[in-house]
Amino acid sequence: MNTLRIPAFILTTLGLISLVSLSGCTREFPSDKPPVHLNPNMDNQPKYKAQSKSHFFADSAAMRPPVTGTVARGQLHDDNIYYTGSVKDSQYIDKNPMTLDMPLLKRGRERYDIHCSPCHSRLGDGRGIIVSRGYISPPSFHDDRLRQMPDGKIFDLLSNGIRNMSSYRAQVKPEDRWAMVAYIRALQRSQNARLEDIPPEIREKVKP
Ligand code: HEC
8 A cells, every 4th residue: 555655645745736837837827027938949039021111212111012014913803804804995895705604694784783783773773772772774785875885895894883983893703794795795696686696496485
């Protein structure tokens, strides 16, 4: 029995010592002195923070402008037609550069319903809910002027905004803007559809 009690006593003492020493690391004993940093590991080193002042550079700003001609990765945007909707200076392209298929139209519909329908309505007639509460009424997409507008121009005006309509460049990426242009075209077709536009096999089911 005695031989067993000694290790138990030693273990209890060791346990108590470690508890006491560990409690020194807790926040229960605040100190005015800076903590002892045994291994600095390059944690503290001179550096500039964003927007801070510099005594070194002539313009006193720590942040440096990028070297002229620098292009951030993925932001070259050299495809003018895709990113602006025009060949150059307002020479708008007639046709959407994207492949027109159902996934594109579905995406366009989803984005249109989120971003545009509050004003333009889901039908595109310009009678959205915001307009019913007093906002300026946008023109209907089914006006001849807008039906004849080139795809590139619609892309441009929803990228940059027009008069009372703000720009959507920041909220909507280019491929989604093109998807919305495609969906606006589908809306325009839907409001001006002829019986011949319907596939023959389901034409009978539709009442003229
Ligand atoms: C906050 C309301 C509002 C939202 C949201 C909105 N628009 Fe408009 N939109 C307007 C108004 C108002 C006009 C008329 C601008 C003017 O002539 O002053 C307009 C005009 C337009 C025109 C016609 C421009 C012309 O030449 O007459 C198009 C096309 C258009 N918007 C597309 C869109 C698309 C696409 C979206 C979604 C990305 C959108 N709008 C979102 C309010 C809105």
